[in-house]
Amino acid sequence: MKYSRPSVKVRPPGPSARAIISRDEKVVSQSNWRYLPLVIKDGEGSFIEDVDGNVFLDFNSGAATQVLGIDHPAVVEALKRQTSAMATYQPIPGYFYNELVVELCEKLAGITPGGGEKKVSLGLSGADATDTAMKLARWHTKRKRFISFTGSNHGLATYGALSVSGYSSSTVRGFSPLVPEVTHIPFPYPYRWAGEKEPGQWVLDYLEEHVFRTIVPPDEVAGIFVEPIQGDGGVLVPPGGFLERLQEICSRHGILFIVDEVQTGFGRTGKMFASEHWGIDPDVVLLGKPLGGGTPVSACVTRREIMDWPHGSHVLTAAGHLLGCAGALSMMRVLEDERLWENAARVGSFMKARYQKMQNEYEIVGDVRGLGLLLGVEMVRSKDSKEPGVAEAKKACLLAFESGLLTAYDGLYGNVFRITPALNITERLAGVGLDIMEEAVAGVQRAQRHR
Ligand SMILES: Cc1ncc(COP(=O)(O)O)c(C=O)c1O
Structure with missing residues (x-):
């Protein structure tokens, strides 16, 4: 395996990524989503490497396309x-x-x-x-x-x-x-x-x-x-x-x-x-x-x-x-x-339980839902108001990215993390990503309090 854990060497987007993004903006149709300034160079399993040598754990798996992860042998x-x-x-x-x-x-x-x-x-x-x-x-x-x-x-x-x-x-x-x-x-x-x-x-x-x-x-x-x-x-x-x-x-x-x-x-x-x-x-x-x-x-x-x-x-x-x-x-x-749907059910339950714990502990996590490894984490401004936490989702996504985790958010208001890792992800790796995500959510909540 080329990668075993996320590792961010240069704050993304690094210089090589920024140069390619600036070329992209000139010639590539800008009608796409582009959640994060990630310029992909390589990948394997549940990891993606960017052009600056940063390695990210992938909770998005190419918009849920990579059920086996990247480059399954x-x-x-x-x-x-x-x-x-x-x-x-x-x-x-x-x-x-x-x-x-x-x-x-x-x-x-x-x-x-x-x-x-x-x-x-x-x-x-x-x-x-x-x-x-x-x-x-x-x-x-x-x-x-x-x-x-x-x-x-x-x-x-x-x-x-x-x-x-x-x-x-x-x-x-x-x-x-x-x-x-x-x-x-x-x-x-x-x-x-x-x-x-x-x-x-x-x-x-x-x-x-x-x-x-x-x-x-x-x-x-x-x-x-x-x-x-x-x-x-x-x-x-x-x-x-x-x-x-x-x-x-x-x-x-x-x-x-x-x-x-x-x-x-x-x-x-x-x-x-x-x-x-x-x-x-x-x-x-x-x-x-x-x-x-x-x-x-x-x-x-x-x-x-x-x-x-x-x-x-x-x-x-x-x-x-x-x-x-x-x-x-x-x-x-x-x-x-490999009956991977069974792993999806097992690791999905583990992840959902962790997100539900976050929902209990953080005012800005309003709802957790989904089945298997299609999980939704709805961000709000506060639990009472249920006002969609659009800025909160965006900021948490960016903070997680800067710490080596790829996620994406979506939904009617653009405030729901859509968590879709590869179906063969292990509980251990899922835990690594969850720790990064919790740290990001905690960071956003702290910043919201100080505003
Ligand atoms: C349920 C569903 N159907 C269809 C599509 C469209 O797929 P494509 O982008 O390959 O046209 C999507 C894309 O996200 C989808 O989620």
Whole structure:
């Protein structure tokens, strides 16, 4: 192993990082998030090295893409093998056939939640998987409308995905008109819920009693998009019964139940897929982020009778790229051989307990939630007011970074740490990161008191 612990030699961003950031600002589109001034040079497992020689422990794992950590030897070996066999050919599912593509689709068809025999449409990003599902749902149902949730992120880079996402008004400002006929309803947010009714019940009563009665005929809805746990929306775990009732509403009205497991899939939440926590049976499942083992691969998986569109109706030149297929198959092999969802559940419980202890001890830690290694830590100005601690999250993220820990924050107000380490992280390393994070939170709270 190249690294065993975080080590900050030069306060980041150091001189080499600053020089590259200044070049970046001149030529790279500045539309990306860029949470921290980190310029990556190398990495291994749960560690990232920057261009100034600082080593960071990674609680973000590339926006939850690296379930095995960076450069897992089995994935690297599979990519090398594929590179020496054939590395560069592109439009395979688009034009021709290849066994590796079939193997990957057979594997996904076999493990993805939802009953029946399945078919798979491969892609490169969560956003294109969402667009695939939108096109397919309209084609198959001959209906035009969609329902989705505020706070959801189904992708921001394509017009379809942007239109069903309800992530933030800053992602749609200036880009209208979006794809029409999408109606957003709130996603249950128990921590901030002030009503008397249980929030999941309130939302679905609102859908049935208001939306369906007044503005959206349910028999015109092609699909409802939902994340089983809203990730970027602030790690919102829906109350029990919510997803089950949503599925029942879909089946009663002939609406496709489209479950986005792009962030929650492949062991992240302590089960292979988050759908398993509630025993739901999606009609369509979207996969992405970790699927390619660090290479860009996404998939839209559904029953064979739903994927009934004709030749030539949906083609993406680089989909099914052989390096991506090799990366995905080797990632799933390691995940299953090592049953990494079990480690995610175990280390996730340990981490959650530590964050809950912090919640008891620090006035600015308002809520702790999540399943497995998808944890949300909501920062507030004070527990009584619950006023979103946006500056607090930003400052704690920066302080942790300066001490060698990578985190990111998100959510409706931008005040929720989304903690998503690699699934093979050890309790010991998780503890090292938690110590750094606690020190950062304590520092922010001390500074807040002295203001
Ligand atoms: C649940 C979910 N779906 C879809 C996407 C979009 O993925 P991509 O950025 O690869 O388009 C994201 C990205 O964060 C996501 O979290």
